[in-house]
Amino acid sequence: MRACLAGVSLIALFTVAGASACGIGDEPLGRWSLDHREYHGEGGLPFLSPSNDSRLNLRLLMLDAHPLPAASSDHAETTDLAAPPLFSIKQLDGAARSPSDYGVSFGGTQFADGEGTRCVSDASGKQAFLEAVKADAGVSNTERDLLMAARTTMISGCGADQAATDGVDSLSQNAGLSPSAREFTDYLTGAKAFYKGDFDLATASLGKLDKAGNPWLREAARYMAARILLNKAQVGAFAALDGAAQPKVVDSASLAASEAGFKNYLSAYPTGRYAASARGLLRRVYWLAGDQTRLSAEYGWRLNHARDPQANLDDNSLAQEVDTKFISAGAGQVRDPDLLAVDDLMRLRTAEPSDYYYWGSAASAKPVLTEADLAAQEPDFKTRENLFAFLRAARAYYADGDAAATLRLLGPAQPGPTQPGQLSPPFLAFSREALRGQALMASKQWPEAIDHWTRLLPLASERWQREAVELGLAMSWERAGTLNKVFAPDSPITSPRIRAILLRFSAGPILLREAVANSKATPAEQGLAHFVLLFKEATRGQYVNFLKDDAGVIKDIQNTPYMRGADNVSFAWPGQHEPYPCASLRGVIGELQSNPGSAHGKLCIAEFVRVSDLDNFERDEPTGSELGGGKSIFPGAAYSRGEVYKLLIDAPSTPRDDRAYALFRAINCYAPNGDNRCGGKDVDKTQRKAWFQMLKAGYGATPWAQKLKYYW
Amino acid sequence: MITARCVLAALLCFASVDRVVADDVVRAADYDAYWLWAGVKAPAGVDKARVIYLLQGEIGPAADGSTRLKAQGGATPGPHAPILWLVYRARSLDWGPEVIAAISRRLAAWRAQPGRVVGIQVDFDASTRDLRNYAGFLRRFKDALPADCALGVTGLMDWASQAEPEDLDQISGAVDEIVFQTYRGHETVGHVDAYVRRLGRVRIPFRLGLAEGAAWSPPAGLADNLNFKGYVVFLRNRP
Numbered sequence: 001m002r003a004c005l006a007g008v009s010l011i012a013l014f015t016v017a018g019a020s021a022c023g024i025g026d027e028p029l030g031r032w033s034l035d036h037r038e039y040h041g042e043g044g045l046p047f048l049s050p051s052n053d054s055r056l057n058l059r060l061l062m063l064d065a066h067p068l069p070a071a072s073s074d075h076a077e078t079t080d081l082a083a084p085p086l087f088s089i090k091q092l093d094g095a096a097r098s099p100s101d102y103g104v105s106f107g108g109t110q111f112a113d114g115e116g117t118r119c120v121s122d123a124s125g126k127q128a129f130l131e132a133v134k135a136d137a138g139v140s141n142t143e144r145d146l147l148m149a150a151r152t153t154m155i156s157g158c159g160a161d162q163a164a165t166d167g168v169d170s171l172s173q174n175a176g177l178s179p180s181a182r183e184f185t186d187y188l189t190g191a192k193a194f195y196k197g198d199f200d201l202a203t204a205s206l207g208k209l210d211k212a213g214n215p216w217l218r219e220a221a222r223y224m225a226a227r228i229l230l231n232k233a234q235v236g237a238f239a240a241l242d243g244a245a246q247p248k249v250v251d252s253a254s255l256a257a258s259e260a261g262f263k264n265y266l267s268a269y270p271t272g273r274y275a276a277s278a279r280g281l282l283r284r285v286y287w288l289a290g291d292q293t294r295l296s297a298e299y300g301w302r303l304n305h306a307r308d309p310q311a312n313l314d315d316n317s318l319a320q321e322v323d324t325k326f327i328s329a330g331a332g333q334v335r336d337p338d339l340l341a342v343d344d345l346m347r348l349r350t351a352e353p354s355d356y357y358y359w360g361s362a363a364s365a366k367p368v369l370t371e372a373d374l375a376a377q378e379p380d381f382k383t384r385e386n387l388f389a390f391l392r393a394a395r396a397y398y399a400d401g402d403a404a405a406t407l408r409l410l411g412p413a414q415p416g417p418t419q420p421g422q423l424s425p426p427f428l429a430f431s432r433e434a435l436r437g438q439a440l441m442a443s444k445q446w447p448e449a450i451d452h453w454t455r456l457l458p459l460a461s462e463r464w465q466r467e468a469v470e471l472g473l474a475m476s477w478e479r480a481g482t483l484n485k486v487f488a489p490d491s492p493i494t495s496p497r498i499r500a501i502l503l504r505f506s507a508g509p510i511l512l513r514e515a516v517a518n519s520k521a522t523p524a525e526q527g528l529a530h531f532v533l534l535f536k537e538a539t540r541g542q543y544v545n546f547l548k549d550d551a552g553v554i555k556d557i558q559n560t561p562y563m564r565g566a567d568n569v570s571f572a573w574p575g576q577h578e579p580y581p582c583a584s585l586r587g588v589i590g591e592l593q594s595n596p597g598s599a600h601g602k603l604c605i606a607e608f609v610r611v612s613d614l615d616n617f618e619r620d621e622p623t624g625s626e627l628g629g630g631k632s633i634f635p636g637a638a639y640s641r642g643e644v645y646k647l648l649i650d651a652p653s654t655p656r657d658d659r660a661y662a663l664f665r666a667i668n669c670y671a672p673n674g675d676n677r678c679g680g681k682d683v684d685k686t687q688r689k690a691w692f693q694m695l696k697a698g699y700g701a702t703p704w705a706q707k708l709k710y711y712w
Numbered sequence: 713m714i715t716a717r718c719v720l721a722a723l724l725c726f727a728s729v730d731r732v733v734a735d736d737v738v739r740a741a742d743y744d745a746y747w748l749w750a751g752v753k754a755p756a757g758v759d760k761a762r763v764i765y766l767l768q769g770e771i772g773p774a775a776d777g778s779t780r781l782k783a784q785g786g787a788t789p790g791p792h793a794p795i796l797w798l799v800y801r802a803r804s805l806d807w808g809p810e811v812i813a814a815i816s817r818r819l820a821a822w823r824a825q826p827g828r829v830v831g832i833q834v835d836f837d838a839s840t841r842d843l844r845n846y847a848g849f850l851r852r853f854k855d856a857l858p859a860d861c862a863l864g865v866t867g868l869m870d871w872a873s874q875a876e877p878e879d880l881d882q883i884s885g886a887v888d889e890i891v892f893q894t895y896r897g898h899e900t901v902g903h904v905d906a907y908v909r910r911l912g913r914v915r916i917p918f919r920l921g922l923a924e925g926a927a928w929s930p931p932a933g934l935a936d937n938l939n940f941k942g943y944v945v946f947l948r949n950r951p
Binding site for chain 2: 039041090093110111112113114115116117119238239240241242243244245246314317320323324328673674675
């Protein structure tokens with residue numbers, strides 16, 4: 001689990017980029033890495049990983065047992081340019097199945113699905129009753145009308161019951177009914193009592209129908225007998241306000257009788273009308289009884305029998321139920337290999353910082369998985385040796401950080417380099433091969449990693465897999481010093497998000513110029529390359545090149561990942577008179593070309609960055625473990641106005657007016673609330689105060705000193 | 713508590729975590745209003761809380777692609793001492809009449825029990841750009857609820873800093889209360905003081921949602937905001 005915060009909290013995850021508003025570069029990139037160790041919320045990886053929410057890992061395992069219908073196109077799903085994470089549990093939610101993908105159908109009612117209320121069956125129960133009455137030849141026309149009217153007006157307490165009386169009670173007192181109509185009447189009395197919560201009357205009424213003449217009545221009554229007992233056993237069991245149901249069943253006799261009743265029904269009607277419901281309620285019996293062993297066995301059965309007539313839940317709901325009722329309930333006696341695997345992966349997570357703050361220790365919910373722990377589970381995996389082999393390798397990788405052992409435990413790639421074949425089962429095998437790629441990268445075996453990812457590409461045919469392989473390959477090329485391969489004409493790296501991150505953070509001038517000229521690239525990518533090239537040339541002293549490369553309009557930049565707002569930036573900046581006079585950007589660059597040390601020129605570049613809202617363009621660079629986090633090929637350091645002002649303030653050669661303006665701007669970096677908006681290393685408030693005093697005392701006659709009333 | 717603090721400090725160093733000291737974390741016992749989310753076990757004494765925001769279900773795509781309400785949470789309607797808000801997590805706003813009917817019936821079932829139920833809180837990831845649509849949805853939803861049922865929403869703090877003023881007013885006009893979340897994952901967001909300052913733009917009563925265990929110290933000036941009505945703590949499970 002650790003799903004507990006997923007609901008409310010993750011709202012903020014991808015929308016809150018930083019404190020400053022709407023600059024270019026505010027959209028978070030997400031973590032573009034295959035190596036996640038901390039819990040990752042709703043974002044995640046499309047293969048088994050400790051960082052994945054337990055529901056996500058479970059659902060990946062379920063996909064192997066219950067494959068999705070073929071997707072029409074992989075790439076249609078990965079071109080959401082604004083989506084920061086590589087993968088998200090929402091993409092699984094979005095892969096809707098048709099009802100025919102399951103053994104049973106799921107009907108809509110005016111009640112919540114799941115464990116809301118027993119009223120959920122009121123509408124379908126009514127429908128079935130009416131059909132059975134209509135079909136029964138032993139019921140007279142008059143009786144049929146009375147029975148149907150009675151069921152239609154039945155006061156169940158479920159709906160907006162407006163009538164003071166219904167036809168059920170008068171029918172039950174009618175001595176002249178035929179035997180068939182009498183049986184239907186008994187059923188109605190029982191059903192009404194059930195919905196109203198009079199479980200003893202319900203049992204008494206429906207108990208008479210075990211030998212009823214009508215087959216639907218016989219079947220429905222037998223099913224209902226067990227359901228009534230289950231509802232009776234639950235009375236008062238959920239009295240407390242709680243987020244996780246922690247049932248306290250008092251009436252264990254009814255619970256036991258209910259279990260016997262469902263089993264009785266299922267043995268008489270193994271593919272019956274209510275078989276899926278009965279089997280699902282049996283799972284509820286085990287849960288209410290606190291019987292973790294039988295509960296996990298029942299989950300294990302369902303995980304591998306999605307299409308069985310007795311399978312009663314869609315996969316998404318099942319994963320949620322397993323999470324709340326089993327995994328987070330401190331699954332004790334797990335024997336099912338899928339559930340064990342999910343639990344083991346959680347035990348390979350790195351604790352989150354707040355665990356330290358609050359619980360006073362690195363206590364993630366569970367102790368780290370040791371080799372001995374895993375070895376003790378081996379018998380439970382005897383039918384799933386490949387899953388066990390994956391877990392052993394994953395444990396070596398995540399718990400021990402031992403890439404060599406990981407590779408040894410993974411054994412040879414399957415299918416091997418010269419074998420035809422496919423990944424089987426698709427998601428587990430993909431998880432295994434992704435781990436192999438991670439281990440090769442962690443041990444810096446770049447040629448082997450490149451070779452591995454290249455071979456994996458055509459095999460990664462399931463949804464969501466391709467971009468992960470592209471990430472592995474692109475990152476291996478980046479780290480191997482062969483970034484140009486990503487942008488070669490025959491490059492398999494097609495993800496616009498991956499290509500954009502590398503152009504922005506890694507590419508050097510040569511590659512950027514090639515990308516601008518690459519007629520096979522999308523106009524958006526050409527535009528991005530052009531934008532990055534000009535920005536870095538202007539801010540890193542490549543003035544001659546800037547003047548050469550600054551030709552034509554930048555293309556289609558608004559369609560580039562993570563560049564929202566950049567379409568308002570023009571490198572044909574006309575310059576300004578106020579608050580500090582600057583020529584056009586080309587003029588400023590020309591000034592710097594003839595005098596690279598010009599304080600005025602440097603301040604004007606900073607003005608261009610400031611008014612173009614480009615302060616965040618180089619903020620939030622990828623970390624060393626992420627795509628684009630290797631050493632940038634573009635010479636020079638990331639640009640920040642903050643550092644430019646500091647240098648100009650401190651340099652003795654800076655002309656008076658320019659120093660005054662640098663002071664004014666440096667102080668304003670922290671307006672209006674003390675957050676540094678200009679980038680570079682933050683300075684503390686005493687430094688800001690010293691700048692303020694320097695401006696006021698030394699440059700009091702300048703318009704900027706007169707304008708500035710505060711520091712922040 | 714010197715000893716405990718030293719141990720914690722040592723652990724913090726060990727983990728290269730240095731953002732807060734132990735005193736600055738959100739402790740449930742210091743507050744009186746809580747979210748009880750699905751899967752979170754209620755701590756002892758939760759019935760002494762003043763207000764509980766109790767998750768009741770999630771509205772989102774069902775197996776057949778239609779939008780359905782799935783029940784969530786661990787309590788059935790019964791007598792309760794704390795004031796309740798019934799919370800619905802929404803993954804989509806494409807609610808059919810069945811969803812609204814199901815919520816209304818659940819509200820009626822709770823209100824049939826002793827104890828006060830203030831209203832419904834909707835928890836939806838509305839981006840700043842979609843605020844206006846969201847406000848329209850909320851107005852229609854409120855019209856479908858009983859007149860004495862309040863409507864609240866969870867809110868993102870960047871609504872206050874990035875939304876157009878008229879969009880923010882639209883949301884404010886559609887609901888009775890907003891609870892802004894100060895955290896992401898289990899941690900309080902960076903620059904939270906700056907966000908909180910911008911909440912001055914919000915013209916209706918609001919609360920701040922805190923994550924149990926996250927770093928928190930009240931930003932200066934918060935208490936002076938007349939619309940600020942207090943905190944709601946998102947409870948976590950104990951390891």
